[in-house]
Amino acid sequence: MPAYGFYVPKDTVVHRLHPASKLAVSFTPMFLAMIVYHDLLFNAILFIAILAILVLARTEWRTIRPFLRIMATFIVMLSISWLIFYNKGTPVLSFWIIRITDIGIIIDITTILRFLTLLLASVFLMIITSESELIQGLRTFRVPYVLCFILMLALRFLPTLISDFDMVKSAQMSRACEFQKGRVLERAAKNVSVMIPLMVIAFNRVTEVSNALESRGFKVSGLGYKRASYKQRNLELADKCLLVSCAVLVVAIAILHFYFGMFIGVTVSLGG
Amino acid sequence: MSSAIYTVLGTFAASVQIIPGLPMFYAPEGFIVPATLWFGFWGALGAFFGSILFSPFYGYGYTVGTLFAIVDMIVPLVAGYCLRKLKIDISLRDKRSLAYFVAFGCVVNVLLEALIGVYVSYSVGFYTLIFAYTYGLLAWFVGSFTGTLVIGGFLLRALSSYFIRSPLYHESLLPRKPETGS
Numbered sequence: 001m002p003a004y005g006f007y008v009p010k011d012t013v014v015h016r017l018h019p020a021s022k023l024a025v026s027f028t029p030m031f032l033a034m035i036v037y038h039d040l041l042f043n044a045i046l047f048i049a050i051l052a053i054l055v056l057a058r059t060e061w062r063t064i065r066p067f068l069r070i071m072a073t074f075i076v077m078l079s080i081s082w083l084i085f086y087n088k089g090t091p092v093l094s095f096w097i098i099r100i101t102d103i104g105i106i107i108d109i110t111t112i113l114r115f116l117t118l119l120l121a122s123v124f125l126m127i128i129t130s131e132s133e134l135i136q137g138l139r140t141f142r143v144p145y146v147l148c149f150i151l152m153l154a155l156r157f158l159p160t161l162i163s164d165f166d167m168v169k170s171a172q173m174s175r176a177c178e179f180q181k182g183r184v185l186e187r188a189a190k191n192v193s194v195m196i197p198l199m200v201i202a203f204n205r206v207t208e209v210s211n212a213l214e215s216r217g218f219k220v221s222g223l224g225y226k227r228a229s230y231k232q233r234n235l236e237l238a239d240k241c242l243l244v245s246c247a248v249l250v251v252a253i254a255i256l257h258f259y260f261g262m263f264i265g266v267t268v269s270l271g272g
Numbered sequence: 273m274s275s276a277i278y279t280v281l282g283t284f285a286a287s288v289q290i291i292p293g294l295p296m297f298y299a300p301e302g303f304i305v306p307a308t309l310w311f312g313f314w315g316a317l318g319a320f321f322g323s324i325l326f327s328p329f330y331g332y333g334y335t336v337g338t339l340f341a342i343v344d345m346i347v348p349l350v351a352g353y354c355l356r357k358l359k360i361d362i363s364l365r366d367k368r369s370l371a372y373f374v375a376f377g378c379v380v381n382v383l384l385e386a387l388i389g390v391y392v393s394y395s396v397g398f399y400t401l402i403f404a405y406t407y408g409l410l411a412w413f414v415g416s417f418t419g420t421l422v423i424g425g426f427l428l429r430a431l432s433s434y435f436i437r438s439p440l441y442h443e444s445l446l447p448r449k450p451e452t453g454s
Contacts, residue, residue, distance in 0.1 A: 078398065118335060119332065122328040188297050191297075
């Protein structure tokens with residue numbers, strides 16, 4: 001079970017950025033990958049760019065390895081979907097009812113690169129941003145404080161809840177509960193023996209937190225209240241330039257793609 | 273709390289995927305339906321944040337995760353709305369409540385979510401249209417239905433009486449405006 005806390009403080013150019021800039025750098029390739037679907041070259045460049053950013057952030061191989069392992073199964077299924085279930089184009093290989101076409105192969109590779117970009121950009125965000133920075137970044141983009149607070153609480157609760165989950169599961173296993181044995185429904189029913197104590201524990205924690213917040217007179221922003229941060233970081237000129245560049249890049253690519261028909265990809269030009 | 277639990281369960285469910293993004297047994301959905309019946313809209317919101325948080329563990333990023341997060345809210349919201357309107361006993365002690373729970377808490381809402389969800393999967397480029405509406409739809413429905421029926425049913429029966437007494441319990445789906453003194 002991977003823990004959610006992947007953030008490692010380092011002294012790199014990327015780590016020194018303002019939280020809002022970190023969010024922008026992470027989300028720009030994600031937005032671009034969402035805008036341009038089937039252009040192999042564009043997605044390959046985007047993939048190389050995200051790899052370069054990961055190198056710049058001095059990302060260790062062991063950090064991204066679990067995600068790439070998840071991606072490996074994902075790639076197999078994506079390939080089954082696109083290679084077998086997509087029949088447009090010239091057949092490259094055909095046997096029985098399966099017909100693998102050139103367009104299917106191109107789309108498959110493009111889709112894999114796209115999803116690798118999306119995944120690695122998300123991992124990049126997890127690696128370079130701490131919980132408090134994430135909230136600060138979101139607040140810079142004027143995300144309502146209530147939503148930021150819910151997200152922050154969820155992130156804070158995660159490590160505790162994961163350890164609670166492990167503890168309860170181990171306790172049930174010591175009582176001879178075998179989670180890996182039995183049919184799907186039986187295994188599902190066994191999970192209930194973990195979830196009931198887990199929920200009671202989590203609920204008790206929530207009650208404690210809400211009582212603590214109430215006793216400190218906590219109120220969310222709005223209704224005449226404006227919340228301030230203990231550590232306030234202002235946007236520097238470099239951050240502002242970076243934010244504007246990211247916005248311009250996304251808008252420019254979107255206009256070029258949707259209005260001028262650029263980056264359509266080889267699939268469409270081949271008639272797929 | 274519901275976001276955190278949803279994330280933890282979703283991350284564990286990611287290890288038993290049959291099709292990318294579609295686990296064989298989707299436990300978080302089984303948790304979020306009772307959570308919505310207990311905590312109202314705030315419980316359902318857990319599905320949204322939880323889905324975004326665990327999206328990298330399913331192999332897709334936060335942007336695609338946000339789309340699925342919106343889809344994941346269909347199950348608890350439809351179940352919460354319908355079951356509250358039908359005024360069922362959330363402890364599922366009688367046959368009528370159980371039947372309505374299966375119909376609107378496990379089948380209708382999950383089917384609706386699966387239909388929209390596989391379309392989202394197709395539109396973001398996960399699958400081809402044929403694959404999405406055959407294997408994708410079936411896998412999504414089976415995974416979510418099993419999770420909701422088994423986990424949700426058990427949780428409602430076992431914990432409803434406990435949560436009804438708590439100060440966080442909501443009788444309606446949407447939070448009511450606090451009563452103001454005259």
